[in-house]
Amino acid sequence: MQKKEYSLFTAITMIIGTVIGSGIFFKSDNILIYTNGSIKNGIILFSLAAIGIIFGSLAIGVLASKTTKAGGLITYADEFSSKKTACAFGWFQVFIYYPAVIVVVSWVVGVYISMLFGINATYELTGLIGLVAAIIYFGINALSANLGGYFQNCATIIKMIPLIIIATAGFIFGDPHMAMPITEKLATSSSVNWLAALGPIAFSYDGWVVSTSIAHEIKNSKRNLPIALIVGPIFVLAAYIFYFAGISFLIGPANIIELGDQHVNVAAIKLFGEMGAKVILIFVIISVLGTLNGFILGFIRLPYSLALRGMFPMEEKLKKVNEKTQLPEYSALIAFLITCVWEYINYIVQKHNLIPNSDVSEIPVVASYVLYIILYVCVIKLYLKGEVEGKIRGIIIPILAIFGSLLIVIGGLQNPMTILYFGICLIVIFISLLFWKRKNN
Incomplete structure (x- = not known):
């Protein structure tokens, strides 16, 4: 049995630290493109998307309070829906969701490191720096569960510094009139419905469910994980609106759109x-x-979680946990190899601009909300069985979570690549079900 390594503070910082720190810094320009530079519409969309996040967290918290088994969302799908659902959910996360998000975040590391040293950020160099960053952090988490947790705590505190400084400066030195609607359409603005901004916003919020992957390693997880899933997203919403408005006041929506990922550096220089x-x-x-x-x-534990349930090849190897590091090493290796494949896919997509004003991560993030709805329905079913107390926890919260998820999905469908990408997701899910059927036969 694995030791309880993580405290309530680590669970909260994992949510805040995973969510805040990438999307808000490099997705602000994408959001403003979709809203035609309207800060007000951006804030409205942040708030609408937060419905799905906050109430989704509360609904998942209900399920989290009823089990301490390893696997997070896979566990909840297994215990409260069906093993087929859990297998499909797990394969989607292992082969699409986690690696797609990781490679985009690592790519952004490459972008900002190139800015720091004044290097010409070619696609090849950016991808190489991102790959090296991913290798380093796979290594850190492979050495020790505590080491990865300690870095998460420190990074969360440090990452709030630029966010608070830039946002505060925007309110003090910026121009609040920037929040007024823009009457003329910006030259770079997309003709796509402004609800499409829910795609990059969903990415900016993403990460709130990652802490569920270490639920079995959180001390007193039945109490602490639901608290973390409530406190974390509410804090993130407040921080995001503060930053988004502040940076927009400081350098202006039109400039943010024109500068793209460079706008954070320009604001700091100013x-x-x-x-x-x-x-x-x-x-x-x-x-x-x-x-x-x-x-x-979170990712390095997912193949392990599937292997525990017989839902992944080479399950006997994947179930082994290193006694010293408390890490399933083969699981981490599989996660790393899949990430390497996605690093190349992301490089091709970025170099040839195959997904304009987006990247390989946004659509998997949107697709994941379709799967979350299954879990929210499970909460309602548990209430009807008398296993969840109170209409607020058993009916109102999951219904609001479903509503919020549908908003994000509708926004994601505005992206012309969504249908194709959804098709790829369905193929992975179909293969997972074939594997499950064959194994059980």
């Missing part, structure tokens, strides 16, 4: 000059690395 901006950029890099660490920390 406030502190070249040298001061380097310090802020270092904090931003640590922030993004915290997100990368959080996702890797």
